[in-house]
Each structure stands twice: as structure tokens, then as C-alpha cells.
Amino acid sequence: MLTNTERVKVLSEALPYIQKFSSRIIVIKYGGAAMKNSKLKDQVISDLVFLSFIGLRPILVHGGGPEINFWLDQLKILPQFENGIRVTDQPTMDVVEMVLVGRVNKDLVASINKQGGKSVGLSGKDGLLIIPRPSGKPELGFVGEVQNVDTNLLEILINNNYIPVIASVAADKQGQSYNINADTVAGEIAAALNAEKLILLTDTPGILRNPSDVTTLISHLSIQEARDLTQTAVISGGMIPKVDCCIRSLAQGVASAHILDGRIDHALLLEILTDQGIGSMLVV
Numbered sequence: 001m002l003t004n005t006e007r008v009k010v011l012s013e014a015l016p017y018i019q020k021f022s023s024r025i026i027v028i029k030y031g032g033a034a035m036k037n038s039k040l041k042d043q044v045i046s047d048l049v050f051l052s053f054i055g056l057r058p059i060l061v062h063g064g065g066p067e068i069n070f071w072l073d074q075l076k077i078l079p080q081f082e083n084g085i086r087v088t089d090q091p092t093m094d095v096v097e098m099v100l101v102g103r104v105n106k107d108l109v110a111s112i113n114k115q116g117g118k119s120v121g122l123s124g125k126d127g128l129l130i131i132p133r134p135s136g137k138p139e140l141g142f143v144g145e146v147q148n149v150d151t152n153l154l155e156i157l158i159n160n161n162y163i164p165v166i167a168s169v170a171a172d173k174q175g176q177s178y179n180i181n182a183d184t185v186a187g188e189i190a191a192a193l194n195a196e197k198l199i200l201l202t203d204t205p206g207i208l209r210n211p212s213d214v215t216t217l218i219s220h221l222s223i224q225e226a227r228d229l230t231q232t233a234v235i236s237g238g239m240i241p242k243v244d245c246c247i248r249s250l251a252q253g254v255a256s257a258h259i260l261d262g263r264i265d266h267a268l269l270l271e272i273l274t275d276q277g278i279g280s281m282l283v284v
């Protein structure tokens with residue numbers, strides 16, 4: 001419990017950021033391990049609703065890899081990955097869509113509504129929000145990349161104080177569904193909307209100089225520094241696609257991209273509304 005003096009300190013630090021980011025679009029990607037615990041999930045959602053109450057315009061893009069794996073296992077379908085990307089044949093695609101668009105999306109929407117926000121759940125199919133193209137790697141099956149984002153529906157929603165919640169599934173002109181990595185979708189939506197921030201919530205503190213030492217967080221870095229760290233293999237594995245999609249969104253006009261630990265209490269508020277932040281912030 002904070003004392004009144006501490007509360008005043010917190011508020012006076014946050015106030016300039018609340019003013020600076022008023023009406024600005026913040027695209028937040030939530031998924032993976034950071035979404036598994038329901039208490040944590042409630043807290044992320046409560047911060048998201050708070051951000052919209054103080055005048056920012058948040059958009060939530062979600063994953064749900066662990067939940068897809070759970071349901072594939074129930075159906076005796078073996079999950080397969082190549083470099084962190086799910087190999088998606090048609091039966092797997094059906095499960096991905098049922099889990100992400102049905103279960104995970106509506107659960108997040110209900111959670112936002114329960115906490116006093118107004119949310120609308122969408123997939124890439126709704127309002128032709130996302131047109132996918134095949135990944136170019138036939139061995140991955142129905143894995144897509146983002147060909148086009150139509151921001152019209154999103155703009156209508158955020159201009160009317162709805163919080164959009166987006167599942168990373170879309171369909172091509174023939175109606176074939178594609179499974180798209182949720183980080184990629186978040187980055188492309190942030191770019192298309194010229195967002196102030198792209199925020200990727202994950203299960204590490206951010207970009208670490210030594211990935212096995214959580215005290216080596218790099219708080220601020222430029223695109224060039226991020227590229228250098230990838231070249232020297234400091235950034236590897238699942239962090240590579242995250243950093244790539246941060247770089248792509250920055251190159252298209254997003255002001256800053258952040259990678260932070262979604263398991264920390266009030267991670268979003270601490271990153272957006274304090275001088276120090278808690279994760280890694282990438283800028284041009």
C-alpha cells in the first residue's frame with residue numbers, strides 16, 4: 001500500500017506522460033507464457049482499461065500459443081514448430097482459429113468489459129482488417145504474413161472509445177484461413193495506424209546483453225544497436241522475430257517499440273508512465 005507522499009510522487013511522474021500520450025494509439029501484444037496465469041491476465045487487462053480511461057487509445061493483439069498446444073493435445077494432434085513458427089496444416093489451422101478467435105479472443109473481451117472497458121473482439125477477417133499472403137515457405141502450410149492492413153474499422157472503434165482485441169488469423173480472397181504470428185500482426189497494425197508505441201509483452205525482462213543474466217537489461221537502444229546485437233548473436237531464438245517486427249514498425253513511423261516482461265505487476269503502466277520504464281525501448 002502506497003503512502004500519500006508516495007502516491008503524489010507516482011502521480012507527478014506520470015502526469016507529463018499522460019498529457020504527452022493523450023489520444024495516442026498504443027498497440028499491445030499479449031501472449032505466450034505471459035498470458036498463462038489468470039491473475040496476471042486480470043492485471044494486464046486492468047492496466048489496459050486504465051490506459052483507455054486516462055485518454056490513451058490502446059489496441060490489444062493477442063497470441064495464445066500455449067492454449068493452442070493444449071487443445072491440439074486434447075485432439076491428439078502433434079504440435080510442430082520450425083524456428084518458433086507453428087507448422088499449420090488444415091486440421092491445425094481449424095484448431096488455431098477455434099482457440100484464438102473463439103476462446104482466447106472472447107475471454108479477453110469479456111475480461112475488459114468486466115473491468116469497466118468497452119471491447120470489441122476481431123480477427124483479421126472482420127472488416128477485411130488483415131489480408132494475408134502465404135509465408136513463401138510451403139513446408140509451413142497455412143502460415144501467413146501480413147500483406148495489407150485496412151485500418152478503417154479500427155479507427156471507427158477507437159474513435160468511439162472501444163478497445164479492439166485482435167486475433168492473429170486472417171483469410172485470403174478465396175476464404176482460406178491463415179495463421180499469422182501475433183507479434184507480426186501487432187507490428188503491422190501499429191505501423192498502419194502510425195501508433196505512438198508498439199509494446200510486446202513477453203516472459204523476459206526485455207533485451208538482455210547476456211540472455212542468461214536478467215540484470216543485464218538494455219533499457220534503450222537504436223535500430224542500429226539492435227541490428228548489431230542480432231549480428232553478434234546476443235539476440236537469438238524467439239527474440240529475433242520480436243526485434244525484427246519492432247524494427248519494421250519503427251521504420252514505418254511508430255515512435256517507439258518496447259519489449260518487456262508481462263509477468264511484472266503493472267508492467268504496462270510502469271513502462272508507459274514512468275521515466276525509467278521497466279523493459280527495453282527501441283527507437284529509430
Ligand SMILES: Nc1ncnc2c1ncn2[C@@H]1O[C@H](COP(=O)(O)OP(=O)(O)O)[C@@H](O)[C@H]1O
Pocket residue numbers: 031032033034084201202203204206207208209210211234235236237238239240
Ligand atoms: N538477448 C536476449 N534477451 C532476452 N531474451 C532472449 C535474448 N536472446 C534470445 N532470447 C530468448 O527469447 C525468448 C523470448 O521469445 P519467445 O519465447 O518466442 O517469447 P513469447 O513466447 O513471449 O512470444 C526469451 O525467453 C529468451 O529465451
Ligand SMILES: CC(=O)N[C@@H](CCC(=O)OP(=O)(O)O)C(=O)O
Pocket residue numbers: 030031032033062063064065066068084085086096143144168179180181182183
Ligand atoms: C504462425 C504462428 O506460429 N502462429 C502462432 C499464433 C499465436 C501466437 O503468436 O501466440 P504466442 O504469442 O502466444 O506465441 C501460433 O500458432 O502459435
